[in-house]
Amino acid sequence: MNKASVQNSLMLAPLIGATGSLMTALGLWLMFVAVMAVYGAGMGPLRARLVPWARVPAGVMLAAALTSCAELAGQAWSLQWQQHLGLYAGLIALQCVVMDSNDFFQSPWPDRLRLCGLFGALMVGMGLLRELIGNGTLAAHLSWLTGGLDWPGVVLTADGGLRLATLAPGGFILLGLLIAGWQAWHRQTPSN
Template structure:
């Protein structure tokens, strides 16, 4: 798969805006995976039968239809959960069109699964950390998503937490820290770099 496949995509918006809590991050992730999977399956037979100029409007219509159906289903399942997602659910349709334009659905399945899995994992980690740091709770209002009896979640700090973590600037700060931590962890140590050079340059 082409590495800059997600260049100019809109995934940063839900990653920052919809991860204020674990519940919202999980809800957007589930809806995103469902709509993207259905879009890929439905668009595959249409792609070869449509002219190049007709693929974009067909993709827009298909993505909007699938996202609207997902929103209606979410509203029927849990109105509170669907309202809590706000505008982020509506952006999934536009995300599908961007991914189609970037060639995401024509890439190998393993690459698609790895990319989607990594994004969902990052969404869940961001949602859990921001809720934990910002509110002192974990999985609050998760019952809205699973349809069970009202469960307040785990209250780890009754006095709340750092409110900045639940806001957009806090999301950017946390994302930057996670990226920096990942790069520091994945970067080889000087001893490993020296051993690698000695092995490949006798």
């Protein structure tokens, strides 16, 4: 199986499930970046000292510990935000282990930063679009990430929006429409 397809398929679940609002998407991406950075820094020295068969179990233990610590920190910071993440924060540990077994952490820094940046742009973009379409608001739950700054956000419609956009099927539909739009925009016209 192609390495990129494994990494991309693992990122699809949080991309669809945790982008119902802008703050949930932004928070999960920040958690993803923090856990991946600490995992890469911690697993680097361990990898050289472990026999090949012990690398995956050690990676699982390290990734699970780091993700659990990040979830506990998120719960202490903002319980509402952490509850909206659901099980998607736990998938970060799985992403760490699979990306490590696919030599992600041995790739050059620009490639790693590009993938994390692209994932963050997709998460924040989907969260923004789904919140705008689904709730008719913008940054309505900013207090979840700021730790108490009580700002109601920008309400764009009085009666809300299209509720389907905030649900998982709406996320798949929106992602499909975005992919179709991207392909239509970059379609090469045949020269006759």
